[in-house]
Amino acid sequence: MNLIPSYSADGQTHGRFDYAVIADWIPPGERVLDLGCGDGTLLRYLRETKGVTGYGVEIDAQRVLGCIRNGVDVIQIDIEQGLQGFEDDSFDHVIISQALQAMHGTEHILEEILRVGREAVVSFPNFAFRANRAAINAGHMPVSEDLPYEWYETPNVRFFTLIDFEELCAQLGIEIRERLAFDDRGEPVTDDPNLNGSLAFYRLGRAG
Template sequence: MVPLTSEVRFDFDVITRWITRGERVLDLGCGDGALLSHLINAREVLGYGIEHDTERMVACIGRGLNVLQIDLEQGLAGFEDGQFDHVIMSLSLQAVHNTEGILDEMLRVGHEAVVSFPNFGYWRHRVSINEGHMPVSDSLPYQWYNTPNVRFFTMADFEQLCEQRGIRILERVAFDEDREITIDPNNYASVAIYRLGRA
């Protein structure tokens, strides 16, 4: 789940690079609207956010953003096919039960999708599990008993799901904190960002 923060995260630059000026963008699980606000300022996008949490919605409204309160588990039935150039889900996919359904919906209403998530295969997470504890880190900042995350998966798991669902991986960038990881990212990256399309 996207942290409630006004701080610009390292992944903003990657996502911004994939967005063309003036695009129509839908940000799912938009949190306090920091990413959407950044894209409006940097790329002059026509942006809409979807957020279920009331406090985060209020933060979005405070930024002057167009935001709707929708439960993503119910899909995106109110939106037309191809209505958006990009549908983004930044650091929220792991908090959704209906993973397959939301990926399908993102690529139904958007020409492309962008997703980022914490990589559960990250080596520090593996060390925590080997020591008998669920991992807590910058990318997984919650304790096991209060986490909003319902899915714990690796980059390899996600790529396998994409292959099974006929989802094409157009680009992938992986990071450990703010450092890009190109060698064995499934082990050494804490966060992964994907640009997706239909195969």
């Protein structure tokens, strides 16, 4: 997959294929909320390529400063406490990109994002990826580009698989409208994505 230029707080460009995946699901001009937005590079990319408006949500003070440097409107709140400050259907899309695994209240967060947004885009590293299984089989917690932390320093508190996530969506009455999986080289996976996919992307909506 082609790498798409993105921008960090230092103004440098970097290749991020995941931005292109998410952008494909966001129509031009939409109102977007990005939860756990880091330094705001995804929202900056979406603004520059799709003309979106909206906000990032981030709790880390240094990352909030990064958002400001990137010209991204950011709100410093703890996602774990919910999104009470946002009314129902405030946004066309709510994005939570590679941050859900760091959240304690997974069910509540998923319900909240589909309360304030008409549709959601969620991405996360797949703990059942074959390289991760091999690491566990060898007696170690996996470390990879998508799971880059050692066990003693990881911010991740939930380790789940594509199957786990889809079962939770079914329990919560969340409709999975589209799913994409990619291997550790950023190549799309269609054959047994729960085994061969390192990173998963889901487009979600309310069922019914």
